[in-house]
Amino acid sequence: MASRRTWTWPPTTTKPGFKETQGPKFSPLRSGEGENTQAHSQLENPQSRSETEETQTHSSVEHDPNGSEGEDHQSHDDEEDAGSCSQGPGPLKVESSKHETPSTGLGKLFHSLRLDTVYLFSQEIRGHSVVEEKKVAMLGDMRSACYVSLLHILPTTASIMLLVLNWKGYYIGDELQGPVGQDGLRFLGLQFAAKMLELLAMASLSTILFALIRSRLIYETLPFGAMTTGFDFNNISLLWSKEFVATCGATTFSSSRIKTLLVSTIVVFTILGATIGPSAAVASQPVLRNWLGGGTVFWLNATSQELWPSNLDGVGLPDLPCTSSQNSSCFPPNYSLLASEMLSFWPFPSSVSADGGTVARLMPEKASIAGRYSIHTLEARFIGPFIYRPYLTSATTPSAAVADALSQVARYWNNANTHQCSVGKTCFHYYNDIFYTVNALQPLTFVRCSASDINATVQFPRLDQGIGKYPLVNYSSTTIGSLQWFDAATSNGTNPGLSWVELPAADFGRASVGAAVALPGTKSKTGEDGGQIFACTIDARWANATATISFLGGPMIVSGTPTGWLGGTQYLLDSTGLPLWPQVTIAPAWAESVSSIVTDSSESVFTSLCNSLGRQGNISKAISPINAVEAILAVMITDGLARTSSLATILGSLKGLDKGEWIYEFLPKDSVFGTGGSAFNYTYQQGDQSTKFELITAVNGYGYGVTAAPLLSTLVLLIYCLIATIYVVHSICFARMTSSSWTSITELVALAANSTPSSVLKNTGAGIATLGILKQPVKISVIDNRLQMVFDDREDADEIIQDELYG
Known part of the structure; x- marks a missing residue:
């Protein structure tokens, strides 16, 4: 890169063979050096340059009689050396090398964007020299x-x-x-x-x-x-x-x-x-989460008391008994599903076991219950020789009426979403899974039994004392538990027998119904392997739950369990002192209809389930038969409660079926995510025998939203x-x-280096150890025509002026 030359005084070098002179002499400077010298100021100010030129000429004549000769030689030498300046009687002519400065518009832009390095590097590549010039501290531009x-x-x-x-x-x-x-x-x-x-x-x-x-x-x-x-x-x-x-x-x-x-x-x-x-x-x-994808409000043509009655008297279920001759209002024989999908896997003893009986026993805890338009999943947890041992045997399943309505409305939503995708409108085209949910009550049954011998006092456990507290209470009946009753219930010891009894609240607390089970022995009615009597207390509830259909879990398969249904939530009370989950009072006549004879062989539901246990054909051969009886009673009562008002249907028809108005009601209207509207043209009127529900659809996938x-x-x-x-x-x-200005540590250090030292910073060269120094007021002012950090209130300090150049 070409060097710049400027005037220096007095001369510092002489060429060999020439007499030393005191005339003006040139000294090569690198780019950026000497810009604050007098000569550089002369290049910026023509008038100052002329005055300096006259002063230098006069000084040369006074101190060197042969100055003209030296001047001529110096001029000749400079022409050979640099050719950038000439000395003569005329005005001084200077040819400086080209340079670009950050004062240009492009430089200002890069400097404002903190891209000074890019700008300087581009200038270096182009061969331009960027020199430090005076700068404006405050720009009013x-x-x-x-x-x-x-x-x-x-x-x-x-x-x-x-x-x-x-x-x-x-x-x-x-x-x-x-x-x-x-x-x-x-x-x-x-x-x-x-x-x-x-x-x-x-x-x-x-x-x-x-x-x-x-x-x-x-x-x-x-x-x-x-x-x-x-x-x-x-x-x-x-x-x-x-x-x-x-x-x-x-x-x-x-x-x-x-x-x-x-x-x-x-x-x-x-x-x-x-x-x-x-x-x-x-x-x-x-x-990645479940995003609200719409839904709709709908109504069933049954009241909440009809759907979830608090008292089930002698009136049996409308679709029972179901014989081999089925009709439109009759359910499929669910007892066979319970037997084949759940109870048939009850563990049984084996004389030959490869593991020696050391492997923990398991059995299915879910079974599919068929309805008219859907399948609802019954989930259970049993006391017995299993890994998981709850406090009480329990079972739950969504109500059949709610499951059927949910399945139907979910298919409507799927059709609406498919239509929107086909016409290129906002929809949920790709997804991992879709969940259709309805919040509703569903049956939840708890069962616990106690065993006694024939002709002994029958004792029923009391279940309302809290987790693990189930005291036994004597039953006052003189008939239940007698040998005559046992023979009649078991057909002289050939089949399991069941009798439903009412348990007075004064003695047994909150209980739905009692069941006395007669279980024949494996060899004879009496003796070592004789029959047993189980006294079972049943606590049935309507629990808050969310019935759900998962697209990947299977269309039309409805499942759902109450929160905390295994942890004693049934003992909690609401703000009015009533049970958080309403209890169902079951009359023995209603319970008898659940276990009625439904097969051509004149075999009751209870007997069929007992004989299916473990595929043994005899419940007495199963492991822990008392727990097996608890499991059978729990699934029977739960299945029966789920069928109440099972014929309820959705009120109204789809809005604007010919114009497709119902489609927009199923999907979010005013935003990408959210709930839907009302897709059915039914409007509730005071006194209507109906119950309101809301379908909420959630789509699982990636998205942006407010979480x-x-x-x-x-x-x-x-x-x-x-x-x-x-x-x-x-x-x-x-x-x-x-x-x-001063947006980097280097620039701040440069400002401090150009400032006059202050006594305020005494003994701080190796660090600052007190807060007093850091509290000292500091200001940037103009002193000696340059910017300085000022700690003292100096009279010669001036304010910085807008758009003024400072060194």
């Missing part, structure tokens, strides 16, 4: 203010896009958009984009904080400890640093409002610096956007002033 605003546009725009995306909602599908099976790379790309947003936002916040600190340093004073907060605000430890503590304790602010503004800004910016990165990462990542983590993340981004927008508007519309 609208263009420069706009340049600085560009730094905030990209992170603010990206943040706003994430805000809109999460708050308005956007559904993607079962995986991210793009090639199938490449979600890992796409998530990695989103992480990189979030990191870039974090870096841009931090640069934006840094610019804003520097603007506040710079304005305090120029127009007022600032505690010395607060000067570097613009470099440290992205470190949370700043909040307990000695610099921040000193700033909070300083009393040199012009007003408490200024101090509050500065301290609060530092706190907010530090918190943003610590949270904006994770917030950007969370807000940019789509969430807990994205909500907090978007709030952080919203705060940043507000701060950046307020700053940009204030800079362009009101202040119309900007500056990019």
Whole structure:
């Protein structure tokens, strides 16, 4: 790179063979050197250059009689050496090398965007020399203010896009958009984009904080400890640093409002610096979850008391008994399903066992119960020789009427969604699974039995004392438990027998009904292997649950269990002192209808289930027969309760069936996610014998929406956007002033090096150990025509002038 030459005085070198002179002499300088010298000032000011030229000529004549000769030689030497300057009687002519400075518009743009390195590197590649010139500390230029605003546009725009995306909602599908099976790379790309947003936002916040600190340093004073907060605000430890503590304790602010503004800004910016990165990462990542996909309100033509009666008297179920001649109102023989899918797997003893009986026993805890338009799943948990041992044998299943309605309405939703996708409107085209749910009551039954011998006093357990507290209470009947009753119930010891009894609340507390079971022995009616009598207490409830159909779990298969149904929730009371789950009082006549004779062989449901236990044909041969009886009674009563008002149907027809108005009622209307409307044209009237339900559809897939983590993340981004927008508007519309000075540690050190040392900083060369130094007020002022850090109130310090060049 070509060197620059300037005048130096007095001369410092002579060429060999020539007499030393005191005339003007040229000295080569590297680019950027000597710009504050007198000669450089002469190049900038033609008038000053002429005066200097006359002074130098006069001085040469006085001190060197042969000056003209030396001058001629020097001029000749310079022409050979550099050819850049000439000395003669005419005006001085200078040919400086080309150079570009950051004062150009392109340089200002790159400087405002913190891209000085890019600009300087491009100048180096082009062979241009960038020299340090005087600079303007405060620019009152609208263009420069706009340049600085560009730094905030990209992170603010990206943040706003994430805000809109999460708050308005956007559904993607079962995986991210793009090639199938490449979600890992796409998530990695989103992480990189979030990191870039974090870096841009931090640069934006840094610019804003520097603007506040710079304005305090120029127009007022600032505690010395607060000067570097613009470099440290992205470190949370700043909040307990000695610099921040000193700033909070300083009393040199012009007003408490200024101090509050500065301290609060530092706190907010530090918190943003610590949270904006994770917030950007969370807000940019789509969430895999169940998104609300619509639904509808519908009504069944039965009252809540008909669907979930609190008292079941002698009136039997409308669809029982079911004989081999089926009709439209009759259910399939569910007892056979319970037997084949659940009870037939009850463990039984074996004389030959490969594991020696050490392997824990298991059995199915679910069975499918057929309805008219759906299948509802019965779930149970049994006491017995199993891994899982609940406090009480229990069983539950959704009500048949609710399951049928849910299955029907779910198919309507699927048709509506398919139609919207086919016409190119907003829909849920791709998904991992779809869940259709209805909140409703469903039966839940608890059973516990106690064993006694024939002709012994029968004792029923009391179940309302809490978990694990089931005291036995004597039954006053003289018939139940006698040998005559046993023979009649078991057909002289050939089949299991069952009698339903009422348990008075005064003695047995809250109980739905009692069951006395006569179990014949394996060899004879009496003796070692003789029969047994089980006294069983049944506690039936209507429990709050959510009936659900899962698309992958099988269309039309309804399942659901109450929350905490195995943990003693049945003992909880509501605010009125009544049971949280209403209890059902069952009359023996109604219970008898559940176990009525339903086969051509004149065999009751109870007997058939007992004979199916473990595929042994005899319940007495099974392991733990008393627990097997508890299991049979639990599933029988639960299945019977689920059939109450099973013929209830949906009221009304689909709205605008010919025009498809019902389609828009099933899907979210005003947003991407949400509940639906009312797809049926039925309107409830006072006194109608009907019950209201609501189908809620949830689609499992990736999407953006308002959930807990994205909500907090978007709030952080919203705060940043507000701060950046307020700053940009204030800079362009009101202040119309900007500056990019002292935005790096190097520039701040350069300012300190150019400042006159102050006694305030005595003994701080190796560090600062007291808060008093950090509380000292500091200001940037003009002294000796250059900017300096001033600690003392000096009379020769001048205010910085807008658009003025300073060295």
